[in-house]
Amino acid sequence: MRFVDVDTIKEGMELAKTIYGKNGEVMLRKGTFIKNPFAKRLKQLGYPGIYINDAFSEDIIIEEIISEELRQKATFTIKKIFNSIESNPTINKNLNSNITALKSIIDEIMSQIISTDIALVNIRDLKNFDDYTYYHSVNVAVLSILIGRALGLKEDQLRELGISAILHDVGKIFIGAEIINKPDVLTMEEYEMVKEHSREGYKYLKDDFNVPSKVYVSILQHHENYDGKGYPSGLSKEQIFLYARIISVADVYDALTSERPYKRAEAPNKALEYILQNEGKKFDPQVVKVISEKFAPFPVGTFVKLSNGMMGIVVENFSNTCLKPKIKIFWQDGKPVTQVLVNLRDDEIYKDVEVLSSISGL
Template sequence: MNRIHVEAIHKGLILDQHIYTKSGALLLPRGTSLNEQHIPYLKNLGIEYIEVTPKLARKKLGSFSLDRSKDVSDEETLESPILLREAEATEAAKDRDFYHLLREDLSQMVKQAVINYSQKGGHDADIDAITGMFRELVRGRNRILYLLDIKSVDGYTFRHSVNVAVISVLVGITMGLSAASLRNIALGGLYHDLGKKRIPPEVLWSDRPLDRESRQKIEEHPRLGYEILHRDKDIPEEVALIALQHQERMDGSGYPKRLTGDSVHLFSQIVSIADVYEAMTSSRQYRRGFNPVETVEYLMGASGVLFPERVVKALLNSITLFRIGSVIQLSNNDCGVVIQANRRLPSRPIVRIVFNEHQIPLDHEKIIDLSDPGNLSLYIIRSFN
C-alpha cells in the first residue's frame, strides 16, 4: 500500500480506501482500478493524499487487453480466462457504480439547490420532479463524461453549473415552458461552461488583472463548449447554443458574437441571467457574494439593457432573494430573521425582529410583513447570510 499525492495519481492504480463525496456518498469503493474518468474527479474532491496499491498484473489472454506490471513475475500473472472474465465483469460493475454514484452526487446537489433557490422553499413534489429530470438527463455515458470534464475545471465551476441549471429551470417553470424545453435548459445550464475545460488553468484562475491576451483566451470558452456539444449528435442544438450564447448581452456588449436584442435564443437568455445571479450571490474563495439588496438593484438596472425585462421579471418571481432563516438588518437598524418569502415582492419578505436598533434582544414577539403598506418606509439594508 502507498500513500500518494492526488496530483500524482494515474490510471491503473488500485484504491486502497473508500472515497466519499463531500456530501458523504460513497463514490469509489476500495479495490477500484482508477481509469481516466476517475482522475479529474478525485483531484477535485479536496483530498490531498490517497491510499493506493499498484495495479495487479495480468496477462493478455484472448480478447482481453490487460496491463502488466514489471514487479510481478510471469508465473504470478497467469490467470484462467474465466477468472479474467470475472475480473473484467467486476471492473465493469465498478464503472457502473461510479456513474451511479456520480448521478447520486448530482441529485443531492440539485435537491439542495432547489431548496436554496426556489421561492416556494422547495416543495417535496418540486424537488422530486426536478431531481428526477436531472437524473434522466445524465443517463448517457457521454453526458456523465461532460460532467466530469466540468468537475476537472474545478469544484467551484461544477457547483456553479448545477446551481445555474436549477435556477434556469425554476425560471423556465415560471415562464410556463414545456417539459422538453425545461430539459434542454437544464442540460444547457449544466454544460454552459464546458469550454473552460480547454482554457489553460493559469489563465482561468489567475489572481492578477487579466491582460488582453488572457481575456481573449477566456472569451473563447463559449465557442469551445459549443464545438464539443454541437459535434455530439445526442445533444440538441438548443443546448449547444446555450454554451455559445450565455455571455451575449442584449445591448451587444457580450461575446463572442456581440449579438443584440432578441437574436439570442430564449434558453440562452435564461441561462445567462441565472449565471450572473448565481455568480453574484454565491461566495467564492476570494470574496463574499453580493447581498440580495445589491443583487436586486443590479438586476433592475440590467433589465431591458443587458437582459430582456420578461426574463429578469421571471427570475425575480422564481428564486428567493432572502432564504428563510436569513439574518437581515432593516433600514431602522432592527435586526431579524426571515420567516416567510414573498412571492410577489421578493425583496419584501416577512421578518421576525430579534434585536432592536440598539442591538438589544427583544423580550416580545415582533413580526413585520415588509409588504404591508404601513411598512413601506422600511427596507432591508443588509443580509448576513
C-alpha cells in the same frame, strides 16, 4: 436555522447543514459543534458562510431547492464528464453514456423542483473554491430550470434548458487550467482567451455530443448580451435563443453570490441589484422580471436591519413581493426587545418599512 458569514463563525456554533468536502465526502456533519480550527479551515476552503442552529433561529426552517444528496450526485456526475472530456477530448467514446447520465440527473432535478413546487430561491448556495466549476454548473442548471418553469416552458424544453445550463461552461476545458483557475484577476490577453470558451464548447458539442442543436446554440450564446454588446457574435434581443438569455442571468447570479479566491461572495440582495441595474442591457427584461419575483434578496435565515430601527431574522419570503418578508424581531435601535413577528407585506402599520440591509456580524 440561520446563515452566518464565514468571518463571524464562532467556536461552539451548531452546524445546521452538513458540509461536504472536495469529493462529496462529509466533512462536517449537521449537528456538529464548530471548533476553532474548523472555522479557519472553512474560510481557506472558500465557503462564504454556514447555516447554524441557535436560540434565535431554532424554529426557522429553510427549504432546499433540491436535496443535498441530489446536488452531490449531480456535481459528481458533471465532474466525471468534464474529467473524461479533459483526459481525452478527441475521442468520442463514452459520450453517449455521459449524455444519458446527464439527462437522468436533469430529470431528477426537474422532478424535485416540480414535485415540491418550489416557488422561490430562498437559500444561499454554499460551495468551496476547489470544485467551483462543478457546483456552479449544477446551480446554474437548477436556477435556469426554476426560471424556465416560471416562464412557462414545457417539460421537454426544461430538459433541454437544464442540459444546456449544466454544460454551459464545458468549453473552459479547452482553454487551459492555469488561466481558468488563476486565483487572480485576469490580464486583458487572458480574458480574451477565456472568452473563447463559449465557441469552444459549441464546437465540441456540435461535433461529438449527441445533443439537440438548441443545446449547443445556447452554449455558444450564453455570454451574448440583450443590448448586443456581448460575445462572441454581438447578437441582441430575440436573436439570442431564449435558453441562452435564461442561462446568462442564472450564471451571473450564481457567480456573484459565490466566494472566489480573488473576491468575496456578494449577498443575494447585492447580486439582485446588479441584475436589475442591467435589465435591458446585459439581460432580457422578461427574465429579470422572473428573478425579481422569485429570487429572495434576503433569503430565510438572514439577519436584517429595517428602516424603522428594528433588527431580526427573515422567517418567510413571499413570491412576487420579495422585498417584503416576514421577520422575527429581536432588537430595536440596538437594544433587545420581546420577540415579535413583523410581516412587511401584510401588516398595515409596517407598510412603509423597508429592509435596509443584511447583517453579517451576529
